[in-house]
Amino acid sequence: MSKTATFERGIHPKYHKELASAKSITQAKLPLRIVVPVSQHIGAPAKPAVNIGDEVKRGQAIGSTTGFVSSPVHSSISGKVIAIADFPTSAGRMVQSIVIESDGKDEALSFIEHPDYMNLSADEIKTLIKDAGIVGMGGAAFPTNVKLSPPKEKTIDAVIINGAECEPYLTADHRLMVERPREVVEGLKIIMKSLGVKEGHIGIEVNKPDAIKAMESAASGESNIKVWPLEIKYPQGAEKMLIKAVKGREVPSKGLPMDVGVVVQNVGTALAVYEAVRFGKPLIERVVTVTGNGIKEPKNMMVRIGTLMSDVIEQCGGLVEGAVKVISGGPMMGFAQWTLDVPVVKGTSGILVLAEDEFVSTDQYSACIRCGSCIDVCPMGLNPSILSIYSEKGFYEDAKANNLFDCFECGSCAYVCPAKRPMVQFIRLAKSQVKP
Amino acid sequence: MATEAKAHELTVSVSPHVRGDETVARIMWTVNLSLLPAFIMSVYYFGPRAAFVTGLCILSAVLSEHFYQTSLKKKSSIGDGSAFLTGLLLGLNLPASVPFYIPIIGSLIAIVITKLLFGGLGYNVFNPALIGRAFLLISFPKLMTIWSEPTAQFVAMDAKTTATPLGILKEEGMAKLIEIFGDKADLYTSLLMGNRAGSLGETSVIALLLGAALLLYRGYITWHIPFSFIATVGVMAWALGGNGGLFTGDPIVHLLSGGLILGAFFMATDYVTCPSIRKGQIIFGIGCGAITMMIRLKGGFPEGVMFAILLMNCFAPLIDRGVKSKMFGAVNVNKEQKK
Numbered sequence: 001m002s003k004t005a006t007f008e009r010g011i012h013p014k015y016h017k018e019l020a021s022a023k024s025i026t027q028a029k030l031p032l033r034i035v036v037p038v039s040q041h042i043g044a045p046a047k048p049a050v051n052i053g054d055e056v057k058r059g060q061a062i063g064s065t066t067g068f069v070s071s072p073v074h075s076s077i078s079g080k081v082i083a084i085a086d087f088p089t090s091a092g093r094m095v096q097s098i099v100i101e102s103d104g105k106d107e108a109l110s111f112i113e114h115p116d117y118m119n120l121s122a123d124e125i126k127t128l129i130k131d132a133g134i135v136g137m138g139g140a141a142f143p144t145n146v147k148l149s150p151p152k153e154k155t156i157d158a159v160i161i162n163g164a165e166c167e168p169y170l171t172a173d174h175r176l177m178v179e180r181p182r183e184v185v186e187g188l189k190i191i192m193k194s195l196g197v198k199e200g201h202i203g204i205e206v207n208k209p210d211a212i213k214a215m216e217s218a219a220s221g222e223s224n225i226k227v228w229p230l231e232i233k234y235p236q237g238a239e240k241m242l243i244k245a246v247k248g249r250e251v252p253s254k255g256l257p258m259d260v261g262v263v264v265q266n267v268g269t270a271l272a273v274y275e276a277v278r279f280g281k282p283l284i285e286r287v288v289t290v291t292g293n294g295i296k297e298p299k300n301m302m303v304r305i306g307t308l309m310s311d312v313i314e315q316c317g318g319l320v321e322g323a324v325k326v327i328s329g330g331p332m333m334g335f336a337q338w339t340l341d342v343p344v345v346k347g348t349s350g351i352l353v354l355a356e357d358e359f360v361s362t363d364q365y366s367a368c369i370r371c372g373s374c375i376d377v378c379p380m381g382l383n384p385s386i387l388s389i390y391s392e393k394g395f396y397e398d399a400k401a402n403n404l405f406d407c408f409e410c411g412s413c414a415y416v417c418p419a420k421r422p423m424v425q426f427i428r429l430a431k432s433q434v435k436p
Numbered sequence: 437m438a439t440e441a442k443a444h445e446l447t448v449s450v451s452p453h454v455r456g457d458e459t460v461a462r463i464m465w466t467v468n469l470s471l472l473p474a475f476i477m478s479v480y481y482f483g484p485r486a487a488f489v490t491g492l493c494i495l496s497a498v499l500s501e502h503f504y505q506t507s508l509k510k511k512s513s514i515g516d517g518s519a520f521l522t523g524l525l526l527g528l529n530l531p532a533s534v535p536f537y538i539p540i541i542g543s544l545i546a547i548v549i550t551k552l553l554f555g556g557l558g559y560n561v562f563n564p565a566l567i568g569r570a571f572l573l574i575s576f577p578k579l580m581t582i583w584s585e586p587t588a589q590f591v592a593m594d595a596k597t598t599a600t601p602l603g604i605l606k607e608e609g610m611a612k613l614i615e616i617f618g619d620k621a622d623l624y625t626s627l628l629m630g631n632r633a634g635s636l637g638e639t640s641v642i643a644l645l646l647g648a649a650l651l652l653y654r655g656y657i658t659w660h661i662p663f664s665f666i667a668t669v670g671v672m673a674w675a676l677g678g679n680g681g682l683f684t685g686d687p688i689v690h691l692l693s694g695g696l697i698l699g700a701f702f703m704a705t706d707y708v709t710c711p712s713i714r715k716g717q718i719i720f721g722i723g724c725g726a727i728t729m730m731i732r733l734k735g736g737f738p739e740g741v742m743f744a745i746l747l748m749n750c751f752a753p754l755i756d757r758g759v760k761s762k763m764f765g766a767v768n769v770n771k772e773q774k775k
Contacts, residue, residue, distance in 0.1 A: 008764075011456075013454060013456070014454070168454065240764065240765070244764075250764060250765045251765055252765045252766075253763065253764075253765040253766055255765065324445070324446070324447050325446060325447045325448075325449075325453060326446055327451075327453055331451075331452060331453040331454040332451060332452045332453075332454070333451050333452070334451060334453065335451070336446070336447065336448040336449055336450075336451075336453065337446060337448070338446055338448045339446075352453075354453060354454075358454065359447070360453070360454060360455040362449050362450075362455075366460060366513075366516075366557070366558070367555070367556065367557060367558030367559060368558050369460055369557060369558045369707045369708055370558065370707050370708050370710075370712045371463070371707040371712070372707070372712035372713070372714075373458070375712055375713060375714075375761060376714075379764065380763060380764045380765075381761050381762050381763040381764045381766070382763065383712070383713070383760070383761065385712060386756075403763060406763065406764070406765070409451070411451050411452030414451075414452050414455065415452050415454065415455055415456050416456050416458060417455075417456075417458075418458040418459050418460045418462070418463055419460050419558070420455065420459070422449075422450060424450055424451055424452065425450040428450065
């Protein structure tokens, strides 16, 4: 294979992708009820647009935007609103949610299709994307239409589709690229059109050769779209690392990708954009990888937004005896769950269940021996060792002076630390104690 | 509800939820293992007494750490291999002939004063084994400078004592040193193999390099400190070490003698007491090399590796403050500001 693109430093965790990488995406069962949080994205929460007792259809907006950086939410089933109240979410917070009980009919609204979607104007595309409630589906869940509306002084010249999927275990993007490459490419073209950009890139780690092949063949007719095989290295899929690998540009400290003329979108987001613009379909379902040794049958499933994790896990044969940890997302940056009665939301890329043999206790840690391993792997070029020590001692301002807020909590430092220090926890603690 | 019952058993913690295999204990025990060849050679050249001295150092280091911690109702940390390593390094830094109380006193100073009183592993400012040795050298200057002649037979040494190559070099000059060993080639060979007077573990360069190769291979140490340390010694010995003016010195004798190889690969690289940024480590190594040569050429002692490392230990935190690794995105910020 030709030389692969990458960034400096990073780690090589055990990937365990084989558990689910060959499993085709299957449709999850129609849930009996869904819980739709009004805030599944970064920005202002949506405002409930329905009342208890209302009948709703699949695809109907049930929460409307309350600001520019906000996103509507939609019902993913047809049925009746039975509650609007605070419910636990996978990020660990209580969020106002709309609970809908299915009528079993799964009736959809009629969506407005645009077979000539490439003739739509940039503004029309952005409106369709906004109304469809599309947010970044890689995990951060930033409203996509906002990303596609950079301030006038920022010139965007490239769009990168993030197919790195560097988180161990997860295979959702992988399967999408293998099974629906053409639609992902169309999504990319729509995004490029909305930004007026001529240059499209798709970055994929080389541990997904079938995805690279599928995307290359899907993009073969597009002279301005290039597929980039990327080195297998975590966190290759972090926005800044991906831009460095593909474009060789470094997003400035405290800056955004648009500061270097790039917009990055996840594979799943590109597909959602295509479906929203072409078929008028809002974001009401997504691919979720259900995996780990703690789950009986690992699967990649198309799950309706709002389906409870417990429902999804049941459809994968349930938990094995001795399953110890359930994580929303991947093992490096995902959230451990205390209850399984939390809904799958727009940013839920995976449900990972760790069995005892994969579980690492983080109770015991010792003093930093200053081995420098964390410094050698930090993709941001920070000194995690000193950040953790400052935080441990309560010197939060000193941590801030050592570029605390450039850390995006990828966890590489904690992964390599021989003293097993909870580096990310220390860093989050410091971040919570000082203003950026 | 079944799910609720299960929910109570779920572990919740901050990401990342998976960790690498590396542990402090594995690193420390690997370093101990890497010193095995040097230990074997010390017994080969200096007889069972070498094993006794080193063993006593290890035993007293481990016991003092254990009893200090248990008497303070703390968890004993001897399993992490670091007390063992301190004892081992101290032993390898002693002459074969020292009486039994020397290893015990040295280990107590190293473990209790230098390491535990500062807060234990990770908090000590100085390399514990070297402080132990420095204490002994200053308190028992005579006992610490009686060098037995190597026998190279795994047998008990006779009473014959001699000077170390660096001692001869300092007192009597290069010509005399070559004469004692036969010719230049014999001198180099003896130094490489370890067939010369000196501290137990420092003499056999070849055994030390074997251990160093393991540590480099495993990534537990990098080239930065050893290379910059050794290169500085070599250049300074060549430039300033000769009698015939600049650049007439013999760097090879300086590189193969004294505690340079042991110090550069196994002691200056001690994580806790060296800088953790690679660029800073090069500065640290150069500093170690320069101080070593200043002592060897101009100081009162024939050998300077120990004091050089200890002095540079003082500077390690300062170097870490001053030298930062290149931050991602930092360049662009500067460019932007210039615009």
